Structures are given as structure tokens and as C-alpha cells.
Amino acid sequence: MRQDEAETIALRALGWLAGNEELLPVFLGATGAGAEDLRARAAEPAFLASVLDFILMDDAWVIAFADGEGLSGAAAMQARAALPGGAVMHWT
Structure with missing residues (x-):
């Protein structure tokens, strides 16, 4: 996912x-x-990442967001990975 697509999902x-x-x-x-801050910082990728980080804390929130927006259940996680600080660490 490109960062601009991720930002669009995060804005949603x-x-x-x-x-x-x-x-x-x-x-x-x-x-x-x-x-x-919601309006003032909506264009900041780091703030948008924090919105996704928050939603991703609870499966019920992820599902409610995805269902409400007509997105796949994985969309929020994929978008978060494409924003700053979203790289997944591999410890193996």
C-alpha cells in the first residue's frame, strides 16, 4: 500500500x-x-498513524471501523504499516 492510500484510510x-x-x-x-487537534493535525502522517494505532488496540474497534467504512478487516493494519513508524519488527 502506498502512503497516500494509507493516509486516505487513516483520514476515514x-x-x-x-x-x-x-x-x-x-x-x-x-x-x-x-x-x-483532530482538524489541525489531520494532514500529519504521524497523527494519522496514532489514530490507526488506537483503533488497532481492540479487535472490536477494527471490525466496527472496517464494517462502517466498507473496508476489509486488514485495511487498518495495512494502512498503519505504510505510515511512518509502521514497519513491523521481525525478531527471528
């Missing part, structure tokens, strides 16, 4: 998260971001 994740009244406060509390 941000929109999905912003529309989730139960989960958005959890994200804001976990990241220390404020509501104004």
Missing part, C-alpha cells in the same frame, strides 16, 4: 472516530489530543 478512520460519541473521548484521553 479519523472521521469514523470523530463520529463515535463513545470512543472519541477515550481516544482524546489516551492521546492527550484535544478536539481542535
Whole structure:
């Protein structure tokens, strides 16, 4: 996946998260971001990566995002891997 495709998926994740009244406060509390940061930092690949990192913490969130956006269940993980800091470490 190219970085521009990953950023598009992450922006969709941000929109999905912003529309989730139960989960958005959890994200804001976990990241220390404020509501104004959602718009101001939406173009930053590192911030978008943090949105995907958050969603990827819980399988139920991944499934809800993917289902809500009509994406495959692996889309969030593939997008995260294509953004800065997303390289998977292999310890073998």
C-alpha cells in the first residue's frame, strides 16, 4: 500500500472516530489530543498513524471501523504499516 492510500484510510478512520460519541473521548484521553487537534493535525502522517494505532488496540474497534467504512478487516493494519513508524519488527 502506498502512503497516500494509507493516509486516505487513516483520514476515514479519523472521521469514523470523530463520529463515535463513545470512543472519541477515550481516544482524546489516551492521546492527550484535544478536539481542535483532530482538524489541525489531520494532514500529519504521524497523527494519522496514532489514530490507526488506537483503533488497532481492540479487535472490536477494527471490525466496527472496517464494517462502517466498507473496508476489509486488514485495511487498518495495512494502512498503519505504510505510515511512518509502521514497519513491523521481525525478531527471528
